[in-house]
Amino acid sequence: MSIRKRFIRAYLFSLLAIGITPLQDAWAQLAQGEDILVHHDLSVELRPATHEMTAKDRIELDVDEQVKSVSFMLACTLQVQSIAVVAPAMTREQKSSSQSAAFTTVQIPDTFVQRINVLLPEKHGRKITLLWVYRGIVNDPPREPRHLRFVTPSETAGHIGPEGVYLSGESQWYPDVAESFSTYRVTTLVPQGWSVVGSGEKVAETDISGMVSTTWVVGERSEAFTLVANKFVVKTREWKASTGQRVDLQTYFLPDNAALADEYLDATAQYLDAYIRILGEYPFEKFAVVENFFASGLGMPSFTLLGSGSIKRHYIQPYALGHEIVHSWIGNSVFNRDGHGNWVEGLTTYLANYYWHELVHDDRQALEQRRMMLQGFNLYVKPEADYPVSQFLRKHDEKDNAIGYQKSAFVFHLLRQELGDEAFWRGLKVFVNRYRTHPADWGAIERVFAGASGRDLRWFFEQWVERSGAPQISLADASASKMKENGNGEAWQLTIRIRQVDKPYQMAIPVHVVMEDTTETN
Known part of the structure; x- marks a missing residue:
């Protein structure tokens, strides 16, 4: 199952309907859609013991000059401390400057999301950089799904806790614009002994005063950035496909399942090699199998998130691990x-x-x-x-x-x-x-x-695709008549009448003919 942001175009229409978004700005955002938010440069410190996070997000926008404000979404448990418009330095010697941006906050009814409307400077160009500073608590412990477990994973809007960290695009843990596709640079700070997994490529990891700092980069446009953390045992294998492409294969397992790493790495290599030939170049630098602290089977850009029970049950079948690997292309590279x-x-x-x-x-x-x-x-x-x-x-x-x-x-x-x-x-x-x-x-x-x-x-x-239902067919009649012999033995003409219920479907129907000595399918 791939995971995506769900607060989309309907969100902006709802703001128009209840009259809390300036009309021209809402329509401008809708018109620009995926192109408004260009890049996140995000720094976040996670404190699992207290469910807290503190963050700075340097956001690059590309907006029309007539747009006066931009609407963002953020989890309602996170408090914005400041938003500033950053003016770039004109020379190398000059430092960039910033000015505070006015903003208003409204809780979106029946959701865990707040809408933050940021006023832009009166005269601005297309390129705008906003620096957000915010903090708060993300503490929504996973709950049993309302539907059968095979249908949906455990339900959570995001969680930071001693048992693990799970922050997806649906958690709204960073300021985001509806329907946006952007690139990311995300630097995380977690306690010693913890490891972070993120979308994209890990480009740096260092120890800082009893904490671990890790930086992840997503260089191609993506729908969201998912961040997972826990006390993982990490195993990495350098791998080259039969096409020559190199991919880092990784497992992030909790200690109880760490011995299963090679089994999952072997299966990952087998699936990737097959699907690269079918679908083309694998779209990421790594593929990681990551153990989750709650029941799940989710495909993220460059990794899959599987519950501990699934890992333990050798979840390497085509419908399991194979399915999540195919999502690397279908859903996480080509979006729905x-x-x-x-x-x-x-x-x-x-x-x-x-x-x-x-x-x-x-x-x-x-x-x-x-x-x-x-x-x-x-x-x-x-x-x-x-x-x-x-x-x-x-x-x-x-x-x-x-x-x-x-x-x-x-x-x-x-x-x-x-x-x-x-x-x-x-x-x-x-x-x-x-x-x-x-x-x-x-x-x-x-x-x-x-x-x-x-x-x-x-x-x-x-x-x-556009019609409901399925064909209902039956054999209405069948008859055989002997034809004139043509020197090659007996010849028979078989006439078959197929009955369809309701509007007929255009399709090929195989016919299985059983004769005394032979069987033919046409």
Whole structure:
């Protein structure tokens, strides 16, 4: 499961609706969308014993000159001490200067988030740097999920505590703009004996007065920065793919599971080598398997976060570790366009949970996976509760899982059958490369595969993605009539009539013919 920021475009619309955002600024932010917030240079000190954090965030913005204010989101348990507009030095000898920025704070109803509206200088250029200083407590201990555990991980808005640290984009632990994609430089300070894992590449680690300082850099645009910390036993292996690409493989395990590191590193190398050939260059410098202090199975940019119980149970199967590794490309490099459906989980499920078995020539298990996908849809999706794949956003129950993961995976299998292997795999590589560090939706998938195949695929996506339900077919009639002999023995003409319920689907249906001496499938 990949994880993303959820407070998106609807958030700004809600501010407009209740009249607390200047109209021209809100629409300007919506128009600029992902391009407003360019870079975070963040320094944060974590104190697990008291659940506290103190932070400074130097934020680089790119805004139109007419924009008078910018709205940020931050967890409501964090208090902003100051925000300053930083003016760059004009010469090497001159120091940069700053002036305080006025801001207002409003609690967003029914959320744990506050909206902070920062007034910009009257006359400003496109490039603006804001220096935030803030602190507070992040203490939301993980709770049992409201739904079945296999569907969702334990629930928390973020936690800093003696048992571990978990701060994701959804924790709103740093000031953020809705729908933004930015680069990051994050320096953390934690007690001695603790280790930090972050998105991207670790570029520095030093001891400072009984604390450990670590710096992480994300050089390509990303949706969010996730930070995890605990008393880990760390193991690193330098690895080179068959394509020549070098990737650091790592495990961050708690002491009880540290002996399992090599098993996970071996499995990681096997999956990466296979999927690099299918999807192209691995998009990060490292891949780490990180043990979490609560139940989870989450794919982050450059690492996966697995609960202790999963680690202990050798969670290296294709549907487990393989699934999270595929998210490195699908979801964490090519992003899902929020509010336009969720194609990410279906494609990841197809490539990991199903296609891996084809790769290793386990045809029996591949067939079993397809059967289980169909069985799940038939079992959990009632006609009155069904909805199109295009409307799936995230899973809350077995029905959502059957539609957004299983049926969606089958859509990609049907697309592959329709186009043939050469066009399908070529189109997939083009898609991953073209939309790297950018959001994509079902429309983008349709355009790329139509281009790769040279065919109009509107009917396919309208039928399988935008329409609810599934084909219901039956054999209405079958008859055989003897034809004139042509010198090669007896010849028969077989006529078959297929019945479909409701609006018919355009699809190929295999026919299995059993004769006295032979069997044929057409």
